[in-house]
Amino acid sequence: MSGHGLGPDDVRDRPERWEVTGGSVAYAGPIFTVRQDRVRMPGGAGTEIVQRDVIEHLGSVGILALDDRDRVLLVRQYRHPVGYQLWEAPAGLRDKDGEPLRALAERELLEEAGYRAGRWETLLDLFPSSGMADERTRIFLARDLTEVPADQIDFERVHEEADMPVVWVPLDEAVRKVLAGEIHNMIAAAGVLAVHAARAGGYRDLRPADAPEG
Structure with missing residues (x-):
């Protein structure tokens, strides 16, 4: 897959958050919680909603x-x-x-x-x-x-x-x-x-x- 003109100077993680249209908590415990997010895919797939399970951790x-x-x-x-x-x-x-x-x-x-x-x-x-x-x-x-x-x-x-x-x-x-x-x-x-x-x-x-x- 092409890098679309990106070079080494572009290699730096950046914060980004895609739209979450809803969700629920599947499990809540003392150290971590598991939530189920419904996430809207960006770009041409913007009408597609997918489920992503996320473990919320203390760090x-x-x-x-x-x-x-x-x-x-x-x-x-x-x-x-x-x-x-x-x-x-x-x-x-x-x-x-x-x-x-x-x-x-x-x-x-x-x-x-x-x-x-x-x-x-x-x-x-x-x-x-x-x-x-x-x-x-x-x-x-x-x-x-x-x-x-x-x-x-x-x-x-x-x-x-x-x-x-x-x-x-x-x-x-x-x-x-x-x-x-x-x-x-x-x-x-x-x-x-x-x-x-x-x-x-x-x-x-x-x-x-x-x-x-x-």
Whole structure:
């Protein structure tokens, strides 16, 4: 299919919203809601109305923690929907109204892995499942890390988080594991590859931690 004269400078996601003529809620839960929208197709098909199922999601953040030896921090967690023990980057839901994303990331890094970071930057902004969900994920790069003793962390891990081992993986080895299909978690895989690319550029192109989401 032709690009209609578009070039590399035109490759930038832009907001757009097609007309929704009606809809209903199929399911409402504590983390996500499923709604069924009736959407009018644009252009020559403007009279055609189609149904699109949309998962309304709280949103999330992820943290790629990189130490002074160029190792990334991963935690292991059971994920029931896929039936796997996955190696993941620390992450969490945007489940506190008004909480700044960096503050949420700081909390998750402390609670899930037991570390604080002195330097924070924005690594990636993603729509993890844009064909079905409105979830937004911001992945931070956290550096200048300090381990916090367990008795100084006021958080009790339960359920899937009750047994979450932490491991440090050399960045180049983590890249190999992503490309070999040994790491499947979206935040971990995207974050590892992004940090690898950012390191090659001396981290010059990273945005500040409080950069607005597009």
